[in-house]
Amino acid sequence: MKGKYWAKFLAIITVLAMLAGACGDDDDEVSGEGFTFGMILVGPQNDRGWSQAHYEAGEYLQEQLGATMIVLDKVNGADRPEITVDQVVDDMVAQGAQLIFATSDDMKDGIELGAANHPDVPMVWSSGDSAWADGEGYRADLDNLGNEMGRMYYAKQIAGCAAGLTTETGNIGYLGPLINDETRRLANSVYLGAQYCWSEVRGEDPAALTFSVNWIGFWFNIPGVTLDPTQVANDFFDGGADVVISGIDTTEALVVAGQRSDGGDAVWAVPYDYEGACEEKPEICLGVPYFNWGPAYLEVTKSVIKGEFAAEWNWFGPDWDDLNSLNTSGVGFVEGDGLSDDSATALEEFIDGLAGGDIVLFTGPLNYQDGTPYLTDGEVASDHQLWYTKQLLEGMIGASASN
Amino acid sequence: MNDRMRRIGLAVLPIVLAAAVAVLLLLAVDAPPLRSFNLVWNGSLGTTNKLADTLLTWVPLVLAAAGLIITFAAGLWNIGIEGQIVIGAILATWVAREVPGEAYFIIPATLLAGMIGGIIWGLLAGVLRVYGKVNEIFGGLGLDFVATGLAVYLIIGPWQRAGVASTSGTDLFRAEVWMPEVGGFSWLALTIAVIAVIAVFFLMRGTAFGLKLKAVGANNRSAFLLGIPTDRYMLAAFALCGALAGLAGTVQATAFHHKLVPSISGGYGFLGILVVLLAAFRTAWIAPIALFFMALSVGSTQLSLRLGLDSAIGGVLQGVLVLFALLAGGVQAKRHLGKRRVAGATLVES
Structure with missing residues (x-):
């Protein structure tokens, strides 16, 4: 009697679950026909870097959903001094945009104003922290503005490991942009990856690894204002480095390494930002860490179409089962031809370690550069500690702040 | 009568030619020309909101151009104007x-500070030119770099904002010290620009100072021999231009961006040089020409948004129009020269 009751109950539950599953599938087949979204880019849409990655995510949305994209590129004070981000938001809303992506940290003021001016239109500020309740820039009043960002620190650790496995001189240079929480976080990630693979994988003396950071002052070269990245890259190589890792938007590190390689030097480089960045000089490229915004943007867009949008801060990660999947992995790393076969094997093991959680590099004890504790013994960095990185780590050479 | 018709024809011809080339260009990129012109118009001057936006960008450009009228009159290429704005x-x-302090104190104080900044930077270029014999083009260019470098340093250094948006400029100023608006129109900024243009117009046309400045520009040596203290006049020109440029910078910071950004000058200094050249150094013309430039810049955004055109198209259109205006100017100048030659030849023959 009792058993029968349970069997019935289980059967009902199973049917319900299947129904729910079927409904879930239906939900996933959201159509974006007639749905319009705006994409505001800070650089040219074909910059082979940050902005192109966003633009391609927009194309991905068009493909996946049949939605329509309105795009405006080069929205920055130098290229378009005559317009502001909130004006672009006004224009896009007037043109029927039902969701707007503002894709640079630089757009903070403009997109926050735009979101306040159009409280009924969902918006996303990528790389921002305005929707993070624990964040320092939280704006509880803007419930139509969410944030998206990729956990690039994983791919940067992989980049660092590739450099640590490859370097012959034990000297690695990091070509940094300007100094802020994000760029310090990424420089630290590269350092930890390099240090791990240098000492733990290769068994070298940790103290024998030189890791220097030199910040040029901006995301790209501005003649007369920033340091010249070509010059900085050359200085690194002249100073004994044989791998230079780029944290800036442009490919000078790879170009300089290529020239030196052509001249007979054994040197390598790691570019940044764009999946195809190695193409410029594949044979000395160790690989490239890059963003893939498509999957995250697809989720947001679907939620808007379904009327379920909530302003959330989403720090999305790689898909460890398929690191370079266009459909699932938000952060990727493409191995370069410059990586030796042995190194490639070791790098894949390192990636597996990250994936399985056996390797967690942001684990204490770790000190900041001035000796103050960043993570205590055994402490694993929280999102907050990672996001708001206040200094470079002990053992790194270079400035932690710009003044 | 006939001559007048011809003159009007010569003035209109480059506009017609430029429009024709613009149409061809638009057709080449598969954009409907009429709709494109309509979009640019509605996106810049055609609606009240857009008109207010466009006028606010017109202010710094016309201020820069007004200042450059003065330095050009003194025969100086004030390339340093970008730095003076910054x-x-x-x-x-x-x-x-x-x-x-209260807004009624702070807002005038920002204007005054901006003018002082521009004057100092202008005088630096002037002193290098007058006493250091450094050509003002080189000195000015150097000072531009220094000024931009200083702005970037302040933004990512001492005036850095907290969090991720550190390159987007300083924190926004508190709202009460923004330049005031009525119905979206930044009336104070507009008033300053209009007064500046009128003042420069009368300065250059109706005052002894303006006349002497022109003498310095026309022939520095002769002016000096005739008793004009040319050094002082050149310095005065730099200072006046610097003051107007500083005002342009103030408007950029307190009325447009409401903060200091790395590219605070907006390139309006260099664009101002082009405006003055197109206006053939006539003050009355800089206001409409500057408005035309800004309308095209602001309006052509719509070509990207609505028609998906490459963002460079607006710039190319601008370039085509400028080229034709310069060509027309060149043709006119050549005709004048030709006439004079013909007249001279007749004189010799007779």
């Missing part, structure tokens, strides 16, 4: 950020 914006920012 330093003006930096000092205005300092006041807006650091000085406590």
Whole structure:
């Protein structure tokens, strides 16, 4: 009697679950026909870097959903001094945009104003922290503005490991942009990856690894204002480095390494930002860490179409089962031809370690550069500690702040 | 009568030609020309909101151009105007950020600070030119770099904002020290620009100072021999231009961006040089020409948004129009020259 009751109950539950599953599938087949979204880019849409990655995510949305994209590129004070981000938001809303992506940290003021001016239109500020309740820039009043960002620190650790496995001189240079929480976080990630693979994988003396950071002052070269990245890259190589890792938007590190390689030097480089960045000089490229915004943007867009949008801060990660999947992995790393076969094997093991959680590099004890504790013994960095990185780590050479 | 018709024809011809080329260009990129012109019009001057936006960008450009009228009159290529705008914006920012007080005190103080900044930077170029014998083009260019470098340093250094948006400029100024608006129109900025243009117009046309300045520009040596203290006049020209440039920088910081950004000058200094050249150094013409430029810049955004055109198309259209205006100017100048030659030849023959 009792058993029968349970069997019935289980059967009902199973049917319900299947129904729910079927409904879930239906939900996933959201159509974006007639749905319009705006994409505001800070650089040219074909910059082979940050902005192109966003633009391609927009194309991905068009493909996946049949939605329509309105795009405006080069929205920055130098290229378009005559317009502001909130004006672009006004224009896009007037043109029927039902969701707007503002894709640079630089757009903070403009997109926050735009979101306040159009409280009924969902918006996303990528790389921002305005929707993070624990964040320092939280704006509880803007419930139509969410944030998206990729956990690039994983791919940067992989980049660092590739450099640590490859370097012959034990000297690695990091070509940094300007100094802020994000760029310090990424420089630290590269350092930890390099240090791990240098000492733990290769068994070298940790103290024998030189890791220097030199910040040029901006995301790209501005003649007369920033340091010249070509010059900085050359200085690194002249100073004994044989791998230079780029944290800036442009490919000078790879170009300089290529020239030196052509001249007979054994040197390598790691570019940044764009999946195809190695193409410029594949044979000395160790690989490239890059963003893939498509999957995250697809989720947001679907939620808007379904009327379920909530302003959330989403720090999305790689898909460890398929690191370079266009459909699932938000952060990727493409191995370069410059990586030796042995190194490639070791790098894949390192990636597996990250994936399985056996390797967690942001684990204490770790000190900041001035000796103050960043993570205590055994402490694993929280999102907050990672996001708001206040200094470079002990053992790194270079400035932690710009003044 | 006939001559007048011809003159009007010559003035209109480049416009017609430029429009024709613009149409061809638009057709080449598969854009409907009429709709495109309509979009640019509605996106810049055709609606009240857009008109207000466009006029606010017109202010710094026309201020820069008005200042350049003065330095050009003195025969000076004030390339340093970009830096003068930047330093003006930096000092205005300092006041807006650091000085406590009520709006009715702070807003005039930002304007004053901006002017002082521009004057200092202008005089630096002037002193290098007059006493250091450094050509003002080189000196000015160097000072531009220094000013931009200083702005970037302040933004990512001492005036850095907390969090991720550190390159987007300083924190926004408190709202009460922004330049006031009515119905979206930044009336104070507009008033300043209109007064500046009128003042420069009369300065150059109706005052002894203006006349002597032109003498300095036309022939420095002769002017000096005739008793004009040319050094002082050149310095005065730099200072006046610097003051107007500093005002432009102030408007950029306190009315447009409401903060200091790395590219605070907006390139309006260099664009101002082009405006003055197109206006053939006539003050009355800089206002409409500057408005035309800004309408095209602001309006052509719509070509990207609505028609998906490459963002460079607006710039190319602008370039085509400028080229034709310059060509027309060149043709006219050549005709004048030709006439004079013909007249001279007749004289010799007779």
